[in-house]
Each structure stands twice: as C-alpha cells, then as structure tokens.
Amino acid sequence: MASAAVEGKSRVLVIGGTGYIGRFIVAASAREGHPTAVLVRDAAPADPAKAAVIQGFRDAGVALIKGDIYDCQSLVAAIKSADVVISAVGYAQLPHQTLIIAAIKEVGNVKRFFPSEFGNDVDHVHAVEPAKSMFGAKVRIRRSIEAEGIPYTYVSSNFFASRFLPSLAQIGVTGPPTDKVLILGDGNVKGVFSLEEDVGTYTIKAVDDPRTLNKILYLRPSSNTLSHNQLVSLWEKKVGKTIERVYIPEDEVLKKIQESPVPLNVTLAISHSVWVKGDHTNFEIDPSFGVEATELYPDVHYITVDEYLNRLL
Numbered sequence: 494m495a496s497a498a499v500e501g502k503s504r505v506l507v508i509g510g511t512g513y514i515g516r517f518i519v520a521a522s523a524r525e526g527h528p529t530a531v532l533v534r535d536a537a538p539a540d541p542a543k544a545a546v547i548q549g550f551r552d553a554g555v556a557l558i559k560g561d562i563y564d565c566q567s568l569v570a571a572i573k574s575a576d577v578v579i580s581a582v583g584y585a586q587l588p589h590q591t592l593i594i595a596a597i598k599e600v601g602n603v604k605r606f607f608p609s610e611f612g613n614d615v616d617h618v619h620a621v622e623p624a625k626s627m628f629g630a631k632v633r634i635r636r637s638i639e640a641e642g643i644p645y646t647y648v649s650s651n652f653f654a655s656r657f658l659p660s661l662a663q664i665g666v667t668g669p670p671t672d673k674v675l676i677l678g679d680g681n682v683k684g685v686f687s688l689e690e691d692v693g694t695y696t697i698k699a700v701d702d703p704r705t706l707n708k709i710l711y712l713r714p715s716s717n718t719l720s721h722n723q724l725v726s727l728w729e730k731k732v733g734k735t736i737e738r739v740y741i742p743e744d745e746v747l748k749k750i751q752e753s754p755v756p757l758n759v760t761l762a763i764s765h766s767v768w769v770k771g772d773h774t775n776f777e778i779d780p781s782f783g784v785e786a787t788e789l790y791p792d793v794h795y796i797t798v799d800e801y802l803n804r805l806l
Contacts, residue, residue: 499526503604503701506575508532508562508582508593511546514611514653515581517693522579523553525697530556532571562589568596572603577700579607584759587630591637598641605644605700608634611692613763614649614709614783619770621750624762646705649783650692650712651685651773654801658686661728662721662768664760669728669805673737677746677768680722680738685773687712688796695786698793709783713774716797721768724798731802743769 502525510519510531522529531550536557538544550557558574560567562582572578578597580590590608597603608631613620615628616635638645652662660666662684663675695712699705719727722738729736741749746769750761766772778785787795 502527503576504528504530504574505577505579505697505700506530506532506558506571508578508580509586509609510550510581511543512581512583514689514692516546516549517689518579518581518696519550519555519693520553521690521693521697522700523550523555525694527697527700528556529554530558530571530574532560532562532568533557534559534561562586562592565592565596568592569599572596572600575603577605577607578603579696579700580609581611582609584627587627587634590634594634594637594641594643597643603643605646605706606638607646607648607696607699608638610647611650611653611696613651613766613772614647614711614776616709617776618766618772620766620772621747621762623755623759624766627759644706646699646707647709648692648696648699648712649709650687650695652687652767653692654686654688654717654796654798658798658801659805661724662764664764665757670725670736673739674725676721676725676738676740677764678721678740678743680725680740680768681720682768682771683718683720683723683774684767685713686717686719686798686801688801691793691795694793694795695790698786698790702789704784704789709778710786710789711778711783712786713778714785714787714795714797716799717795718774719798727799728802731806 505522505527507519509515558571560571562568615631618628620628661669699710746765750758
C-alpha cells in the first residue's frame with residue numbers, strides 16, 4: 494500500500510490498474526494519500542511501456558499484489574486487504590466482473606465497489622450494435638452489484654479528452670483538421686469531454702464521500718459540454734481559419750458502422766450514441782440517482798476543453 498498514506502483514508506485496490514484509465518486512478522489514489530494497491534498478473538512485464546507504468550506505481554508507494562480475477566484465491570486475498578475496490582478492466586473483461594462481485598461478497602468487508610464504467614451512463618443510452626452490447630455488459634454488472642447489496646459508485650465520465658479531442662472528435666482521424674472536418678449528424682447535439690487525469694481525481698474524491706454512495710458520479714461541467722459545431726468553432730478561433738464542415742446524416746453513419754472493422758465500428762457506434770442520439774446530455778441528473786463531480790468538488794481544478802485545445806496548437 495502507498496507509503497504516504499493519510500490516516501483514516503480508505504485502503505484502495507485497483508483491478509486493471511495498468512490499463513488506459515486505470516493508471517490515472519492509481520496515480521490519483523496514491524497522490525490523495527490512500528493506501529493503494531494494484532492487482533497485477535506480472536510485476537516485471539517484458540513490455541517496456543507496461544514495465545514503466547509499474548515502476549511508476551512503485552515510485553509512488555503503490556503496493557503490487559500478484560493475482561488475477563480468474564484466480565479466485567489471489568483475488569479474495571487482495572480484496573481482504575482493501576476497503577474500496579475499483580475495477581478498470583477493459584472491454585473483453587467487462588462481463589467477468591461477476592468474479593470480482595463474488596469475491597467481494599465472500600470477503601464481506603468492502604465499503605464500496607466502483608465497477609469499470611468511465612463512459613456513457615449505460616442506463617441512459619440509445620445505442621446500436623456493437624456499442625449496444627458493450628453498454629449492455631455494463632448494465633448487467635450494475636444489476637448484479639445491486640442484487641448482491643454491494644455498496645457502489647458508478648463513474649460516468651463520458652468522452653476521454655485525450656482520445657477524442659486531438660482529432661476534434663472525428664473518428665478514424667489522428668490529428669486536428671486542416672481543411673475539413675467530419676461531423677456526425679447535424680453537429681448541434683452536445684457531448685461531454687473529461688481529461689483522464691481528472692477522471693482519476695474525481696473517482697478517488699468519491700471513494701470516502703457519503704454523497705456518492707449508491708449513486709452515479711457524473712462528470713458534466715458546463716465548460717466541457719459542447720456540440721460538435723461549437724468544438725469546431727472554438728478550434729477555428731484558435732487557428733484563425735475557417736474549416737469546411739462535412740455533415741454525415743444518420744443513415745450514412747449507421748451504414749458506416751455496419752461496414753467498419755473492429756474496433757472502428759465500436760467507436761463509431763459510441764459516437765452515434767453521443768452525437769446523434771444525444772446520450773451524454775439528453776437527460777437531467779436527478780439527485781435520486783446521481784451527482785455531478787464539479788459541483789461536489791469545486792476545489793478541484795479540472796482541465797477545460799479550451800485549455801486542452803491550446804495543447805494542440
């Protein structure tokens with residue numbers, strides 16, 4: 494567990510901590526003074542990038558616990574040393590979080606479980622395949638957690654900024670537009686962007702907060718909630734030129750989803766859910782089921798879309 498732990502803070506175990514969003518959650522947990530541990534299959538991986546991540550964990554005082562969600566004995570042993578379990582497993586392992594739920598139930602002392610979410614609120618989506626199945630897997634995990642009576646927080650952070658903003662939310666494009674930009678739908682539906690470091694920070698802020706118990710924690714700050722047209726206009730202002738906007742109607746988007754290979758079809762289907770169906774913003778956050786992170790933690794300075802775009806100049 495992290496050596497700079499602050500007395501009274503919950504012990505945090507992160508499963509999937511070396512993954513894309515998991516590493517930001519681990520870093521935030523250690524930084525906030527939680528005794529922090531990560532479940533790892535291999536503490537000395539051959540992959541240099543993963544080895545660097547794990548060395549960073551060590552340097553931050555994070556404990557490495559050898560184990561695997563498919564090894565019940567190691568999983569139960571790891572959970573026994575935690576108050577809060579955070580799962581950041583990837584797409585393929587989403588359904589297998591039932592193994593984590595069973596282990597939490599067996600141990601019996603976990604104060605909070607955060608399943609792997611960190612995207613759309615899957616109880617408020619109108620997605621087509623293949624995103625529909627991915628969201629469905631997360632829904633089933635939610636219902637399993639609730640059926641077992643495990644205390645939970647679900648984090649809905651919407652779009653990861655570093656994945657979507659460098660291309661101005663275009664799919665299959667690597668950099669910002671120079672002459673034209675592809676927009677799904679009419680460009681007037683709003684989406685929400687959250688920097689990965691901020692997702693980690695807000696997730697950890699919620700760990701010991703009774704206001705987030707059995708609730709969905711949304712990251713939906715007004716400054717990071719923009720339509721695609723607004724996003725392009727903001728970029729045009731920064732670069733001092735007008736960019737041609739090419740609008741793709743829904744029937745063409747659906748055709749493109751069906752024709753595209755994995756994982757492009759998944760990303761397109763998620764984008765269809767957001768930019769055409771409006772699934773980031775087409776519902777109000779009701780206090781009966783959710784809270785908004787920037788309202789709960791006004792002291793946290795988060796990176797705005799405007800600030801992020803400055804990095805791309």
